[in-house]
Amino acid sequence: MSVQNTAVVGAGTMGNGIAHVFALHRYDVVLIDLDEALLEDARGTIERNLSRQVDKEVITPDEKAAALGRIALASDTAKGVQSADLVVEAVPEEQSIKADVFRTLDEHTPGEAILASNTSSISITWIADQTERPDQVVGMHFFNPVPVMTLVEVVRGQRTSDATFDTVADVAEDLEKNPVEVEDYPGFVSNRVLMPMINEAIFCVMQGVAEPEDIDTVMELGMNHPMGPLTLADFIGLDVCLQILEVLHDELGEDKYRPCPLLRRKVTAGQLGRKTGKGFFEYE
Template identity: 50%
Template sequence: MKIKSVGIIGAGTMGNGIAQVCAVAGLDVVMIDINEAAIERGITNIKRSLDRLIKKETLTEAQKDLALQRIKGSTAYADLKGLSLVIEAATENQAIKEKILKQIDETVGKETIIATNTSSLSITQLAALNSSPERFIGMHFFNPPPLMALVEVIRGLQTSDQTHEAIIAMAKAIGKEPITVKNSPGFVVNRILLPMINEAFFVLAEGLASAEDIDAGMKLGCNQPIGPLALADLIGLDTCLAIMEVYFGNFNDSKYRPCPLLREMVAAGYLGRKTGRGVYHYDT
């Protein structure tokens, strides 16, 4: 099965980024969100992202125009009918994702592959809620999708070989490098990355070093392009906390205990770049 059209549920950072990648690669895209304002914000962010690529001379004005023409914004799930693939890219909340995935399942035909962009939730568990679990799969893009090459392709216990092969081929067709991962909380990258970020918060809370020096140490000492605390701000502290809570709940291992400082900052609404304040302050 060759994927020619894609539905994206969610016009936020991940959703509009995935939509952009697919449209630039020549796929027709339907991007759905709860209201027109959310869709307009998503389209605006795509235009800004494409303009940055033009400035870097990696995209032409003509390619930008063609990509935008391929993206249709909508608030109606009915517009998903007939698409090859639908990717759920909502916030990392199981109840919200389950509600959305149920709506997708009730709308599309059995020939449509359904994927979730979850970074930590069980693909097997989510697939079990689907009327055709063999066509369900995890497709985890990394932030920001237009720049990050990796896509984790996660098979649930029920995922068919045909579904897996179609998604691997599609990921390569849109210029990504897919890796196949077994179903487990956090999969591969976040299973390693998030505990490191969480430990950076413990180090910060204990006053061992300033946030700037913690990040500088990891950049200069481990050759990381961005420090763990700055990366947490980019990901969103609420997302980091949600993922750590999934690990802690699933593994029942104290090494995954979320740092109390991380919890407190999320409770205060200091969520990172998207709120203008996290570990660091940002212009909004």
């Protein structure tokens, strides 16, 4: 299947990043969100990020202008996806929200359209079951910041067809990403490995093993990680980390995925990391 027209549902950090890379790589894209103010903010974010790429001489001013010209905004999902060959969902990690989105997509996209989810932990098989086209549903898990990170986990649901998988993997390569085939198990590969490490770092803080700065330094200098686990947790969002750990714990039933009580406390207090100005560290 040939993909030219794309749509991204959800204009948050991941959604605007995905729209950015689609537009920069010559795909027409409709960025969709019910919140019109968030849509305008997302367009501003994309323009600023493209400008940074111009400043770094990664792209030219003409390429920036062309990319912006390929992005349309829509607050009506049904209308925004009517011509889409590929839709990527990037809404919050809540099953009820994703179920509503995929039922809408199934009803209003062309019959041959592929429906992809950027979910980091929810079952693609379950998401596909919300539609009448489970063979055309696939995981397309990008990483933040999307314009910079080159990995995409392409996740096969139980009924994802080879044609669907191959098309999405080809699109990922066209976006200059590295697609990795992953089967549909909780947390896929990335978060099944990453989240227990982050969770254990939080337990170290709670138990007074070391200060957050020192825990990150151990992992950066001792394990050659580019970013410490607590800084990374703040970057991802502590609420997102908690949601993923809850899915892993519920689905796999293993105590090693039990979210640290300190993580729950920070999320309850609204200390979610960079996006709120405070998590394990403070930010302007």
